[in-house]
Amino acid sequence: MAQPRILILGAPGAGKGTQSATISDHFDVEHVTTGDALRSNKQMDISHLDLEYETPAEYMDQGELVPDEVVNAIVDEALSSADGFILDGYPRNLEQVEALEGMTDLDVVLALDVSEDELVHRLTGRRMDPETGDIYHLEYNPAEDPAVEERLVQREDDSEETVRERLRVYRENTEPVLEYYGDKGVLERVDGEQAPDEVWEDVRAVIENA
Numbered sequence: 001m002a003q004p005r006i007l008i009l010g011a012p013g014a015g016k017g018t019q020s021a022t023i024s025d026h027f028d029v030e031h032v033t034t035g036d037a038l039r040s041n042k043q044m045d046i047s048h049l050d051l052e053y054e055t056p057a058e059y060m061d062q063g064e065l066v067p068d069e070v071v072n073a074i075v076d077e078a079l080s081s082a083d084g085f086i087l088d089g090y091p092r093n094l095e096q097v098e099a100l101e102g103m104t105d106l107d108v109v110l111a112l113d114v115s116e117d118e119l120v121h122r123l124t125g126r127r128m129d130p131e132t133g134d135i136y137h138l139e140y141n142p143a144e145d146p147a148v149e150e151r152l153v154q155r156e157d158d159s160e161e162t163v164r165e166r167l168r169v170y171r172e173n174t175e176p177v178l179e180y181y182g183d184k185g186v187l188e189r190v191d192g193e194q195a196p197d198e199v200w201e202d203v204r205a206v207i208e209n210a
C-alpha cells in the first residue's frame with residue numbers, strides 16, 4: 001500500500017486524536033480531523049445556510065453535531081488535497097457515510113472500543129496545549145514541563161454534562177456507522193482501553209496487515 005487512506009472511529013474520548021497523531025507521523029499521512037477544523041472555525045458565519053444556529057460554536061458547546069452540509073464541505077476540501085490520510089471525527093452519521101463514499105475509497109476502517117465510565121474519566125481529565133495542540137490528561141498523561149503545565153486548557157465541551165450529551169449523540173448517530181462498516185465486513189476493532197502504547201501496537205498491526 002502506498003499512502004494508506006485510514007478511517008478511525010470511536011466514541012468521544014476513545015483516543016482517536018491521540019492515536020491519529022502517531023498514525024500521521026508513522027505512516028506519513030495527513031491528519032484530517034473535523035473536530036479541530038471546526039474548533040478553528042467556531043465563529044464561522046453559517047447564517048446563509050438557514051440552519052438552527054448561525055455558527056458551529058452553538059452546536060459544539062452543547063455537544064450536538066454540526067449540520068452535515070458544513071462538515072461535508074470541510075472534509076471534501078481536506079481530502080481533495082491529501083494523498084493518504086487518517087480521517088478522525090467523520091463520518092458521524094449515515095448521511096455523512098454516504099457523502100464520504102462519494103469523495104474517496106478507504107483502505108482501513110478501525111474502531112477503538114472503550115467503556116463509558118472510562119470515556120467520562122478521560123474527557124473530564126483531558127487538557128490541551130493551546131500552543132502545540134498536544135493532548136494531555138491530568139492523571140494518565142500529565143505535562144512534565146511546568147511551563148507547559150501552566151498553559152494547559154480544558155476544552156469547552158469537556159464538562160461532565162456536555163460529555164454525557166456527546167455520548168448520547170454518539171450512541172444515537174454514530175453507532176449505526178460502526179454497524180454499517182461491520183456489516184460490510186471491513187471494520188477492525190481494537191481494544192482502546194489498554195495503555196496508549198499498547199493501543200498503538202494493535203492499531204499499527206491492523207494498518208500494516210490491511
Ligand code: AP5
Nearest residue numbers: 012013014015016017018034035060066089122126137196
Ligand atoms: P471532536 O473533536 O471530533 O471530538 P470527539 O469525537 O468527541 O472526540 P474527542 O476529541 O473528544 O476524543 P478522542 O477520541 O480524540 O480522544 P483523545 O485522543 O483526545 O468533535 C467535537 C465536536 O465537534 C462534536 O461534539 C461536534 O459538535 C463537532 N463535530 C466534529 N466532527 C463532526 C462531524 N463529523 N459532524 C458533525 N459535528 C462534528 O483522548 C481523550 C483523553 O484520554 C486525553 O486526555 C488522552 O490523553 C487520554 N487518552 C487517550 N488514549 C488513552 C489511553 N489509551 N489510556 C489512557 N488515557 C488515554
